[in-house]
Amino acid sequence: MAGRPALRTYLRALKSLLSVPVPLAEFFFQVFAALCPPYRRRVEQQRAEDEAAEAAERLTRRYDQLFEGLDPKAQTQFQDLSTRCRIFCDPTRLHGEETFTAKRVLTAQLDGVNRLLWVYLKLLHTRSMLERFLFLRSSDESAIAELEAETRRRLAGLPADSDDEITFKKRHSLEGTLATTSVRRDNLKRARENFACVELELERIAATLTTLADLTVNCHDAGLITREVDAFAQSVEVAEQTISDLQVFTGFTAQDVIAPPILSAPRQQASAKKIGTATT
Secondary structure: HHHHHHHHHHHHHHHHHHHHHHHHHHHHHHHHHHHHHHHHHHHHHHHHHHHHHHHHHHHHHHHHHHHHHHOHHHHHHHHHHHHHHHHHOOOHHHHOOHHHHHHHHHOOOOHHHHHHHHHHHHHHHHHHHHHHHHHHOOOOOHEEEEEHHHHHHHOOOOOOOOOOOHHHHHHHHHHHHHHHHHHHHHHHHHHHHHHHHHHHHHHHHHHHHHHHHHHHHHHOHHHHHHHHHHHHHHOOOOHHHHHOOHHHHHHOOHHHHHHOHHHHHHHHHHHHHHHHHHHO
């Protein structure tokens, strides 16, 4: 009986909202929400859930975009590694049953593994961009050497003690060309060095994630596994910095730092089912 006055008040407010213009109705709606804490909390909770779902969808779209941009060999390389990591999705390996504590540990481990897989995927994308750059510039090194030799020859041919305006302009242009060839050579050198660093980091992440997946199967100390995952996730900061430094090649932004839920993505689930069917 105590709830009837509140219900009547709500119905009267609803009736009044339906009989007034839209802007005024929105005003009354805001007033009603402010005077009804339970309803306000529910609205705020729903808004937070909607924003979280939207963010997750945006991250998943970004993940799909990067994955689909890889060549087939790199896609297979990523799928093989992520499939090995699906052992982290099984909560029963922690305590033999899906307990609340097991799910908390599982979430902590999944967060770390997802971050590592996200870095791995970004490194594959970075390697692809560097590979493309080096392929397109494969003939540049000899061209740069020829241009530099020719420019130095022409510089040497200018009168050493001449101070007329034409000679000055020629010397200035030739010296500018030399500076440009030096920059181009340095860019090629850095691209090769970065490519080698990316390759090494890809090998390190793949080897470590494989080791952690094996440890998960053979070790029953969930705390140890979580600490190992967290420690390794922190160790990829150098790789993140390399990716950031190569933004001109990769196009990554600050938003790409946040890892999407890769292991629970539909693509990975479909891939796991396909592999499971093939093995049976």
